[in-house]
Amino acid sequence: MDLDFDSGAEEFRAEVREFLRANVPATPLPSMDTRAGFEAHRAWERTMAEARLSVVAWPAEFGGRDASLLEWVLFEEEYYAAGAPGRVSQNGIFLLAPTLFEHGSPEQLGRILPRMARGDDIWAQAWSEPEAGSDLAGIRSTARRTTGGWILDGQKTWSSRAAYADWAFGLFRSDPDAERHRGLTYVMFPLTADGVTVRPIPQLDGEPGFAELFLDSVFVPDRDVIGEPHNGWQVAMATSSNERGLSLRSPGRFTATARRLLDLWRETADPADTAARNAVVDCWIGAEAYRLATWGTVTRLAEGGKLGAESSVNKVFWSDLDIGLHETALDLLGAAAERSGPWTDGYLFSLAGPIYAGTNEIQRNIVAERLLGLPR
Amino acid sequence: MRFALAPEQRDFAGSLRKICETAGTPNIVRSWSGGDHRGGRGLIRQLAGAGALGLIVDERYGGFGATPVDLVVACVEFGRAAVPGPLVETAAVIPALLQALPDPAPAQRWLPALAEGTVLGTIGPAADQPALDADTAEVVLAVDGDRLSAAHRIGPIRSVDAARRLFSTAADETVAEGDGVRAAAAAAFDAGVLAVAAQTLGAGRALLDTSVSYVKQRRQFGKPIGQYQAVKHHLANVLIGLEMAEPLLYRAALSVAGDDPDIRARDVSAAKVACADAAYRAARTALQVHGAIGYTAEFDLSLWLTKVMALRTAWGTGDFHRGRVAAALRAERGAA
Numbered sequence: 001m002d003l004d005f006d007s008g009a010e011e012f013r014a015e016v017r018e019f020l021r022a023n024v025p026a027t028p029l030p031s032m033d034t035r036a037g038f039e040a041h042r043a044w045e046r047t048m049a050e051a052r053l054s055v056v057a058w059p060a061e062f063g064g065r066d067a068s069l070l071e072w073v074l075f076e077e078e079y080y081a082a083g084a085p086g087r088v089s090q091n092g093i094f095l096l097a098p099t100l101f102e103h104g105s106p107e108q109l110g111r112i113l114p115r116m117a118r119g120d121d122i123w124a125q126a127w128s129e130p131e132a133g134s135d136l137a138g139i140r141s142t143a144r145r146t147t148g149g150w151i152l153d154g155q156k157t158w159s160s161r162a163a164y165a166d167w168a169f170g171l172f173r174s175d176p177d178a179e180r181h182r183g184l185t186y187v188m189f190p191l192t193a194d195g196v197t198v199r200p201i202p203q204l205d206g207e208p209g210f211a212e213l214f215l216d217s218v219f220v221p222d223r224d225v226i227g228e229p230h231n232g233w234q235v236a237m238a239t240s241s242n243e244r245g246l247s248l249r250s251p252g253r254f255t256a257t258a259r260r261l262l263d264l265w266r267e268t269a270d271p272a273d274t275a276a277r278n279a280v281v282d283c284w285i286g287a288e289a290y291r292l293a294t295w296g297t298v299t300r301l302a303e304g305g306k307l308g309a310e311s312s313v314n315k316v317f318w319s320d321l322d323i324g325l326h327e328t329a330l331d332l333l334g335a336a337a338e339r340s341g342p343w344t345d346g347y348l349f350s351l352a353g354p355i356y357a358g359t360n361e362i363q364r365n366i367v368a369e370r371l372l373g374l375p376r
Numbered sequence: 377m378r379f380a381l382a383p384e385q386r387d388f389a390g391s392l393r394k395i396c397e398t399a400g401t402p403n404i405v406r407s408w409s410g411g412d413h414r415g416g417r418g419l420i421r422q423l424a425g426a427g428a429l430g431l432i433v434d435e436r437y438g439g440f441g442a443t444p445v446d447l448v449v450a451c452v453e454f455g456r457a458a459v460p461g462p463l464v465e466t467a468a469v470i471p472a473l474l475q476a477l478p479d480p481a482p483a484q485r486w487l488p489a490l491a492e493g494t495v496l497g498t499i500g501p502a503a504d505q506p507a508l509d510a511d512t513a514e515v516v517l518a519v520d521g522d523r524l525s526a527a528h529r530i531g532p533i534r535s536v537d538a539a540r541r542l543f544s545t546a547a548d549e550t551v552a553e554g555d556g557v558r559a560a561a562a563a564a565f566d567a568g569v570l571a572v573a574a575q576t577l578g579a580g581r582a583l584l585d586t587s588v589s590y591v592k593q594r595r596q597f598g599k600p601i602g603q604y605q606a607v608k609h610h611l612a613n614v615l616i617g618l619e620m621a622e623p624l625l626y627r628a629a630l631s632v633a634g635d636d637p638d639i640r641a642r643d644v645s646a647a648k649v650a651c652a653d654a655a656y657r658a659a660r661t662a663l664q665v666h667g668a669i670g671y672t673a674e675f676d677l678s679l680w681l682t683k684v685m686a687l688r689t690a691w692g693t694g695d696f697h698r699g700r701v702a703a704a705l706r707a708e709r710g711a712a
C-alpha cells in the first residue's frame with residue numbers, strides 16, 4: 001500500500017501545473033450563468049483544448065491524452081488548486097461523452113467529440129421533466145417515428161446551462177405501450193432547432209443557471225439517437241453513475257475549498273475559539289477522506305474493478321461535505337457572510353448538491369438496497 | 377500508487393476473523409469482565425500464534441518487522457470481534473515505545489514474550505488513560521514526563537465497558553530516563569491512537585453487520601423493518617461514515633511508517649476522530665434499530681455498544697484530537 005506516484009504521473013502533473021500557472025486568468029471569470037461569463041468560459045475551454053488539456057482522459061484521436069484515471073485525478077487536483085474556472089462543458093465531457101464512448105457509433109464520436117473538446121458545442125442535459133424528477137422513468141415527452149428520424153414533443157426542465165448552451169441530450173418516450181423503463185429512446189438535439197423554446201429560469205442567486213425547454217414537433221434525424229431506439233434507459237444508466245461518482249465531483253474541488261477555508265480560518269478566527277477550530281478540522285478531515293477514498297477507487301478500477309453503487313456513497317458524502325465547507329466559512333465570516341462573494345455563491349451552489357445528480361434520499365435507498373442488501 | 381490492501385493482508389485478516397469466530401468472543405468477553413481471564417488469554421495466544429501481536433516488533437526481538445498497515449489490519453479484526461485485553465498496549469504501544477528508546481535493553485527484556493502473546497503488557501497513564509487490564513498483564517509500565525518505570529496497579533476504576541478493567545499505577549524501578557523517553561513516548565502514543573482507531577472502526581463494522589441482519593429478520597406491521605425507509609437511511613448513513621473513515625486509517629498507518637512526526641500526529645488524530653465518529657454513529661444506530669432488546673445487557677450487542685462508547689473517548693477525546701489536527705494545519709501555513 002502506498003501513495004507515491006511514478007515519474008510519468010509526476011511529469012504530467014508538472015506540465016499541468018505549469019500550464020495553469022501561465023494561463024489561469026488573474027481575475028476570476030464572470031459567472032457562467034451570465035451570457036458574457038458563458039462565452040468567457042467557452043473561450044477558456046478553447047485555450048485548454050489548444051494545450052490538449054481540455055479532455056485529458058479521452059483518446060488522442062478526439063483531442064485527449066489517453067490519461068489514466070490516476071492522472072486525471074491529479075489533473076483535477078492541480079486544476080482546482082490553481083483556482084481555474086469552472087468547466088462550462090462539464091455536462092458534455094463528463095456525462096455525454098462517457099455514454100458515447102460506451103454506446104455511440106463511430107460516426108457520432110467523430111462528429112461530436114472534437115467539437116465538444118474545443119467548447120464549440122456546449123451541451124445541456126435534458127432529463128428532468130415537471131412530473132418526472134426522482135422518478136425519471138416517469139417521463140412523458142415523446143419521440144414519434146417519422147421517415148429518417150423522430151419527432152420530439154413535450155417539456156423538459158431544470159436543464160443546467162441550457163439558457164446559453166448549443167445542444168441537449170435526454171430521454172424520450174418512444175413506445176407508449178411498453179413498460180416504464182422500456183420504450184425510452186436517448187436523443188440529442190440542437191437547442192436552436194425549429195420547435196425548441198428555451199425559457200431561462202433564475203436560480204437562488206438570481207442568475208439563469210438552468211432553463212425549461214418546450215419541444216413542439218422537433219425533428220431529429222436517426223443519426224442523433226444514441227444506442228438502439230427504445231433502449232435509452234440502459235444507455236442512460238451508464239451516465240448516471242458517472243454523474244454521482246468520480247467524474248462530476250473529483251476530490252480536487254473539495255481539497256481546494258478546504259485549503260481556502262483553512263486560509264480564512266488562519267486569517268480570521270480566534271485560535272481560542274474551539275468550536276470554529278473543530279468545524280474547520282472536520283471539513284479538512286472530510287475533504288481528506290474523500291481524496292483518499294478516491295485513491296482507493298482509482299486502485300480498484302486500475303485492477304479491473306467496476307464503479308457500481310458505491311458512487312452513491314460518494315454522492316451523499318461529497319454533497320454534505322460541500323455544504324459543510326461553505327457553512328463553516330460563512331460562520332467564520334460572521335455578519336460579512338451576508339455580502340455576496342465567492343463564499344456566498346459557493347454556499348448557494350452547494351445547497352443544490354443533495355438535490356441534483358439524484359437526490360440524497362434516492363442515493364441512500366440505493367446504498368441500503370444494493371450495498372447493504374435491505375429489502376425493497 | 378496502490379492504495380489498497382495486498383491479498384496477503386486480506387488473507388491475514390480473514391484468518392484472524394476465523395480464529396475469533398471459532399472462539400466465540402461474547403462468552404470470553406463476559407468472563408473477562410468478571411475477572412476470569414483464562415478464555416481471553418487463550419484466544420490472545422492463538423491470535424499471537426497467527427502473528428497478530430508481534431507485527432511491529434523487530435525480528436531481533438522475536439517479532440515480524442511488519443508495517444503499521446499490518447498492525448491496522450489486525451486491530452480492525454480485534455475490534456470486529458470485541459476481543460478483550462490490553463491488545464493496543466501489547467501489540468502497538470509498548471513495542472513502539474521500547475524500540476524507540478536509545479537503550480535496547482528494555483526491548484530485549486520484554487518484547488520477545490509480548491510478541492509471543494504469552495505475556496501481556498499495559499501502560500498508564502498514557503494520555504490521562506489509566507492502565508487497561510493491569511490485573512492480568514505481567515508487564516505494567518508507567519510514563520511520567522521523561523521517566524519510564526516499571527509499575528504496579530492501584531485501583532480498580534470502573535469503565536462503561538465492563539470488559540475494560542482499568543487501574544491507576546504507581547511507579548517502581550526506573551527503566552529509562554531523559555529526552556529519549558519523551559520522544560519515544562510521543563511515537564508510542566501515536567501508535568496507540570492508530571491501533572485504537574482501527575479497533576474502533578472494526579467494532580463499528582461489526583455493529584453495522586449485526587444491525588443489517590437484524591433488520592432483515594425482525595418484522596413489524598407485517599414486513600421486515602429493513603424495508604422501512606427511515607431504517608434504511610439510518611443504516612446507509614452508518615455505511616457512508618465507516619467507508620469514508622477507513623481510508624484515513626490506512627493513510628495514518630502510512631504516516632506512522634514515515635518519518636515526519638507532525639504529519640504522523642495529524643494523520644493519526646484525523647483517523648481517530650473519523651473512526652470514533654463513524655463507530656459511534658454505528659453504535660447509536662444499532663441500538664435504535666434493535667429497539668429494547670438492544671438496551672439489554674443479556675443481548676450480545678451490548679458488548680460492542682459499550683466498547684465503542686469507551687473507545688470514543690479513550691486515547692484522547694474528539695476535541696483533543698481535533699486540536700492536534702488544527703495545530704498541525706496551522707503550522708503548515710504557506711506550505712501547501
Ligand SMILES: Cc1cc2nc3c(=O)[nH]c(=O)nc-3n(C[C@H](O)[C@H](O)[C@H](O)COP(=O)(O)OP(=O)(O)OC[C@H]3O[C@@H](n4cnc5c(N)ncnc54)[C@H](O)[C@@H]3O)c2cc1C
Pocket residue numbers: 124125126127128132133134135157158159160161210352355356357358359360361362365
Ligand atoms: C442546480 C440544479 C441543476 C440541475 N441540473 C439538471 C440538468 O442539467 N438536467 C436535468 O435533467 N435535471 C437537472 N436538475 C434536476 C434534478 O435532477 C432534479 O431536481 C432531481 O432529480 C430531483 O427531482 P425533483 O426536483 O423533481 O424533486 P422530487 O423528485 O419531486 O423530490 C422532492 C423531494 O422528495 C424526495 N423523494 C422523491 N422520491 C423519493 C423516494 N422514492 N424516497 C424518498 N424521498 C423521495 C426527494 O429526495 C426530494 O427531497 C438540476 C437540479 C438542480 C437543483
